[in-house]
Amino acid sequence: MTRKYFAYPYLAWMVLFIVVPLLLVVYYAFTAEAAGTISFSLQNIAGFFSTTTLNVFAKSIWLAVLCTVICLLLAYPVAYILASSKINSRTLMVWFVLPMWMNFLLRTYAWLIILDSNGIINQVINLFGLPSAQLLYTNEAVLLGMIYNFLPFMILPIYTALTKIPRNLYEAAEDLGANSTTKFFKITVPLSMPGIISGFTMVFIPSITTFSISRLLGGAQTMLFGDLIENQFMFMQDWHAGSAISFVMMILMLISLYIMTRYEKAGESSGGLW
Amino acid sequence: MKSLKRIYLLIIILFLYAPIFILMIASFNNSKYIGGWSGFTLDWYVQLFKDREIMSSLYVTLSMALIAAIVATILGTLAAIGINTFSKGPKALMLNISYIPVVNADIVTGVSLMLLFIFTRIPRGYFTMLLAHITFCIPYVIFAVLPRLQMTSSQYYEAALDLGAKPSYAIRKVILPDIMPGIINGALLAFTLSLDDFVVSFFTTSNVNNLSTTIYAMARRGINPKINALSTLMFIAVVLLLLLINNRTTKQEKALRKEISKS
Numbered sequence: 001m002t003r004k005y006f007a008y009p010y011l012a013w014m015v016l017f018i019v020v021p022l023l024l025v026v027y028y029a030f031t032a033e034a035a036g037t038i039s040f041s042l043q044n045i046a047g048f049f050s051t052t053t054l055n056v057f058a059k060s061i062w063l064a065v066l067c068t069v070i071c072l073l074l075a076y077p078v079a080y081i082l083a084s085s086k087i088n089s090r091t092l093m094v095w096f097v098l099p100m101w102m103n104f105l106l107r108t109y110a111w112l113i114i115l116d117s118n119g120i121i122n123q124v125i126n127l128f129g130l131p132s133a134q135l136l137y138t139n140e141a142v143l144l145g146m147i148y149n150f151l152p153f154m155i156l157p158i159y160t161a162l163t164k165i166p167r168n169l170y171e172a173a174e175d176l177g178a179n180s181t182t183k184f185f186k187i188t189v190p191l192s193m194p195g196i197i198s199g200f201t202m203v204f205i206p207s208i209t210t211f212s213i214s215r216l217l218g219g220a221q222t223m224l225f226g227d228l229i230e231n232q233f234m235f236m237q238d239w240h241a242g243s244a245i246s247f248v249m250m251i252l253m254l255i256s257l258y259i260m261t262r263y264e265k266a267g268e269s270s271g272g273l274w
Numbered sequence: 275m276k277s278l279k280r281i282y283l284l285i286i287i288l289f290l291y292a293p294i295f296i297l298m299i300a301s302f303n304n305s306k307y308i309g310g311w312s313g314f315t316l317d318w319y320v321q322l323f324k325d326r327e328i329m330s331s332l333y334v335t336l337s338m339a340l341i342a343a344i345v346a347t348i349l350g351t352l353a354a355i356g357i358n359t360f361s362k363g364p365k366a367l368m369l370n371i372s373y374i375p376v377v378n379a380d381i382v383t384g385v386s387l388m389l390l391f392i393f394t395r396i397p398r399g400y401f402t403m404l405l406a407h408i409t410f411c412i413p414y415v416i417f418a419v420l421p422r423l424q425m426t427s428s429q430y431y432e433a434a435l436d437l438g439a440k441p442s443y444a445i446r447k448v449i450l451p452d453i454m455p456g457i458i459n460g461a462l463l464a465f466t467l468s469l470d471d472f473v474v475s476f477f478t479t480s481n482v483n484n485l486s487t488t489i490y491a492m493a494r495r496g497i498n499p500k501i502n503a504l505s506t507l508m509f510i511a512v513v514l515l516l517l518l519i520n521n522r523t524t525k526q527e528k529a530l531r532k533e534i535s536k537s
Contacts, residue, residue, distance in 0.1 A: 007356025021386035110293035
């Protein structure tokens with residue numbers, strides 16, 4: 001008996017629970033049910049390109065891009081300061097990733113208390129005699145919730161990438177007369193690129209597909225891509241329309257992953273030329 | 275410059291922790307509404323432990339994480355041992371398919387499994403949620419174990435067979451001890467992933483709730499002081515756990531350093 005056979009139970013599991021379900025998504029996306037018979041149809045895929053769905057799609061992308069860029073801008077200095085500090089930054093780093101370990105629904109829920117019409121912020125506003133503001137159930141609330149939830153996922157990979165940069169590169173650059181700006185843009189930024197890219201995927205994809213953050217902090221006002229899928233499956237119970245949206249999302253994600261791995265590889269090969 | 279850096283780190287730390295601390299303070303507030311402090315109480319904690327819905331979902335979460343981690347670790351470790359001996363093409367295919375649940379959006383994984391259970395007319399509940407959890411846990415175990423396997427040489431295993439060991443005996447005595455750290459890492463990862471999962475659980479159950487789906491259902495109805503109490507307890511649990519792990523590793527490091535200095 002060879003060791004090969006050990007993989008067979010998982011092989012069966014993989015086919016049944018990974019491959020078949022994805023094929024089912026494709027099957028449901030390209031079929032429609034009419035009078036009890038299921039037949040091939042493009043109407044659900046076409047449904048994706050309706051104005052309402054495209055508007056939701058555009059809004060999701062916009063919020064996800066904003067969230068990713070803001071996370072990057074907030075996270076890079078944190079990672080940079082920690083990686084370049086002389087004290088033991090690893091223990092300090094624990095404090096930045098610790099919130100990651102708490103259930104993200106609870107972290108999102110925390111903002112309900114802060115932004116609620118009777119919440120902390122409105123209490124303070126009222127103290128100055130100003131009327132309460134509608135903070136909850138807005139796009140900004142959803143964006144804030146996303147940034148809050150995903151920020152540690154941007155800090156961690158950038159920090160890891162920065163700590164891997166060999167110190168002697170900086171010394172060599174100094175010997176050759178580089179100032180700190182040159183060092184930052186010629187060494188730090190290019191060599192932290194893998195961290196930025198993996199941070200990008202760890203923030204962008206979850207923020208495009210979230211439905212719980214938008215549902216809790218955005219209410220019915222903010223309909224995102226994830227909400228659309230959730231709505232079709234759990235409320236409308238229209239497996240075909242829901243699958244069509246999921247299918248398009250899968251394709252988009254494959255494309256973005258492909259671009260990112262290509263970019264990563266290109267970065268690696270050019271990294272050798274520096 | 276140095277103080278500027280400190281202030282920046284402090285602001286981010288404040289941003290990350292202020293919401294959690296506000297939740298903690300609110301959990302001891304007598305008033306159901308957050309508006310103002312109206313006295314200290316432990317009432318929400320008492321109500322939390324009396325809440326059957328929350329307690330049963332806690333049981334679901336813990337039991338499922340345990341079962342999913344055990345099954346995923348066994349299947350994943352066996353799979354890694356097998357895949358490691360595959361030739362290049364099939365190996366790449368297996369690993370690429372295993373990579374799908376890792377990189378795919380949770381919502382697509384959840385929805386695709388939901389379709390499987392709808393299509394096969396299996397009623398969604400504890401069992402289907404468990405199957406889903408095992409499914410997204412196995413790849414993490416494989417990717418934790420595989421690097422360890424690649425580090426060890428297969429010659430020892432073959433030598434054991436030549437010396438008359440049965441394959442099962444050789445696996446237990448030769449391969450397993452070598453890859454144990456990977457297996458433990460994979461098991462811990464599987465356990466925490468299952469513990470924390472919301473999206474896949476949400477789509478693969480209908481009547482049985484775990485902690486995440488219960489919190490979601492409660493939070494959708496608005497502010498609930500029992501959730502504040504629950505958050506406080508969970509945050510304390512997480513901090514204690516991390517302190518324990520951190521403490522243990524620093525202790526190990528200290529012991530190691532002592533050993534080195536002795537010799």
